[in-house]
Amino acid sequence: MKIRAVYPGTFDPVTNGHVDLIRRSAPLYDKVIVAILENTEKEPLFTADERVEMMRRAVDGLSNVSVTKFTGLLVDFAHRVDAAVIVRGIRAVSDYEYELQMALMNRRLSHKVETVFMMPAEAYSYLSSRLVKEISLFGGSVRGLVPPSVEKQLKRKYRRSSGRHVR
Ligand code: PNS
Numbered sequence: 001m002k003i004r005a006v007y008p009g010t011f012d013p014v015t016n017g018h019v020d021l022i023r024r025s026a027p028l029y030d031k032v033i034v035a036i037l038e039n040t041e042k043e044p045l046f047t048a049d050e051r052v053e054m055m056r057r058a059v060d061g062l063s064n065v066s067v068t069k070f071t072g073l074l075v076d077f078a079h080r081v082d083a084a085v086i087v088r089g090i091r092a093v094s095d096y097e098y099e100l101q102m103a104l105m106n107r108r109l110s111h112k113v114e115t116v117f118m119m120p121a122e123a124y125s126y127l128s129s130r131l132v133k134e135i136s137l138f139g140g141s142v143r144g145l146v147p148p149s150v151e152k153q154l155k156r157k158y159r160r161s162s163g164r165h166v167r
Helices: 016-028 048-058 074-080 093-109 129-137 148-160
Strands: 004-009 031-037 065-070 085-089 114-118
Touching: 004 016, 004 074, 016 031, 016 048, 016 085, 016 114, 031 048, 048 065, 048 148, 074 093, 085 093, 093 114, 129 148
Parallel strands: 004 031, 004 085, 031 065, 085 114
Antiparallel strands: none
């Protein structure tokens, strides 16, 4: 059976933990659609187009992975692209409560989509987009934590907007 999966998130910015999860999920599904939330309450550092561009570079070479923006309900997007699975990463127990709540709410909204949780490599279990931004803001190195193009974009962003808050 050919199953399509959606891997949704804010990806502000994509980290090597996200890329690790995409690499792990790609062989399991016919197609993996990375869905980047456009209008988020989180007020991202990067615009949706910047986040899409960085993600596209990061997954370049994975032939069954595509990247797109979305707005509105995730389950509606999943229906539109004919995906039966939502992939979410769980790093530690602390992620579980939020993820469980979201998975069960999505199940209530649609019985056609099932959430599948996956674990990234241990090396990325303490990695988050928020910490990456904070480290970059204060001039620390994020080499090895994010794809090289993201490292460059972070440097450029914080050079341009010094003093901006980390979200
Ligand atoms: O990377 P994030 O910020 O944890 O991803 C959260 C995301 C994008 C998966 C979630 O906010 C989402 O699905 N938003 C779309 C709106 C929606 O469907 N909300 C109801 C979820 S139960």
